[in-house]
Amino acid sequence: MSSNWVEVCAADDIDEEDVIRFDHQGRTFAVYRSPDDEYFATDGLCTHEQIHLADGLVMDDIIECPKHNGRFNYKTGQAKGAPVCVNLRTYPVKVEAGSVFIAIS
Amino acid sequence: MTTVPTKRDYSLLGRDAEMAVASGLAAAEWYHTEIPRKQMKELMKREDGPAVRDTVIWLGSMVLFGGLGIYFWDTWFAVPFFLAYGVLYGSASDSRWHECGHGTAFKTMWMNDAVYQIACFMIMRNPVTWRWSHTRHHTDTVIVGRDPEIAVMRPPDLLRLVLNFFGVIDVWYAVIDMVRNGFGVISAAEKTFIPEMERRKAILVARTWLAIYVATIGLSIYLGSILPLMLIGLPRLYGAWHHVLTGLLQHGGLADNVTDHRLNSRTVHMNPVSRFIYWNMNYHVEHHMFPMVPYHALPKLHEMIKHDLPAANRSILNGYREMIPAFVRQLRNEDYFLKRELPPTAKPYREEFHSEPVAAE
Secondary structure: OOOEEEEEEEHHHOOOOEEEEEEEOOEEEEEEEOOOOOEEEEEOEOOOOOOEHHHOEEEOOEEEOOOOOOEEEOOOOOEOEOOEOOOOOEEOEEEEOOEEEEEEO | OOOOOOOOOOOOOOHHHHHHHHHOOOOOOOOOOOOOHHHHHHHHOOOOHHHHHHHHHHHHHHHHHHHHHHHOOOOOOHHHHHHHHHHHHHOHHHHHHHHHHHOOOOOOHHHHHHHHHHHHHHHOOOHHHHHHHHHHHHHOOOOOOOOOOOOOOOOOOHHHHHHHOOOHHHHHHHHHHHHHHHOOOOOHHHHOOOOHHHHHHHHHHHHHHHHHHHHHHHHHHHHOOOHHHHHOOOHHHHOOHHHHHHHHHHOOOOOOOOOOHHHHOOEEOOOHHHHHHHOOOOEHHHHHHOOOOOHHHHHHHHHHHHHHOOOOEOOHHHHHHHHHHHHHHHHHOOOOOOOOOOOOOOOOOOHHHHHHHHHOO
């Protein structure tokens, strides 16, 4: 499957240990900046009830959904327990020339 | 048991459940007060300190009061100690179950999980079943046919309310559910909100609890004393009154089938002792709007958004003076509800979504 690198934002637009929402061609993504200053991307909606994860809380490598507190590891997409049971899809991320890009297949 | 048909069908498999899905009331988008992301992150921030302190006080007090109750057993001096022990067991467990179920009380997840399991046992709520039912309660708060945790259905059953101050109805159904789950049966209603992969856990917990209760009853018989049951099990009855007293205020007498927590939830200012037992769930509009905010940050959240909320009730008594007459009126007209007035600084209710219930005032 081919991937397109899509520019999301300037690297500084995302605070450390935080997340932003990125909408592209009818799809929504969550793009994260970890406490270690690394960037990650997942699908933007919680797999439990389709809530935007970008309104949630980033704690270390965990994103917590704002509606029911379901937790995922945003680096791997792994669901960490009830009420989320289905993993998040993750996307490759790169930072070039001060901008964040994600690879959307 | 015979049931009297009402206009509202609260069954999770019934007519109103289907209507809520068809009309878009189920899993709808709810109103939120705007809070800048930076401030929201501060509010959501987790820490262990407040909950560790409160848990040490909570469980430490139980050991102290329970110990003094045992020491003074067979004398009247034991009564006040068991009354205090009972409230900590049968009421404080309600808020601990709730807050730790959200995973917000402690920063450290195992602490949330440990206190959640202990509190679930005390309040007699299966930790698996109730985690999922509460998830639904937050998705579809007071949506008839969708919310499994509507405490006061319309028209209100006042006898049931009174009996529940002593845990009678809740414990009756909790025991039935525990025995049924213990025999490996998950009900059709439970299946609507518990995923298949979680059901075995619910059954395992029910069997474990049954074993504990059987052992406690056996010990009481062996000793020829009710004392073991006064410490395990019965406090869910004689200590339940405080969690019912505060819990009824959460949504009682307010609107149903709306998508704005300002219309269906109530914030009540309370005394510090009740707030400790209740873990600040008196800030209930705030909790429902922003369930990720830990209990210890709710007063700060309230100050931040109160311009957008109906005025909080001044006290528990003030709340009951408003709620009880509404219950009485709902006996004659179950469509009656209290419409919360917003201050001039608030964003108005979305009348296009709420025109029908608002008209029922």
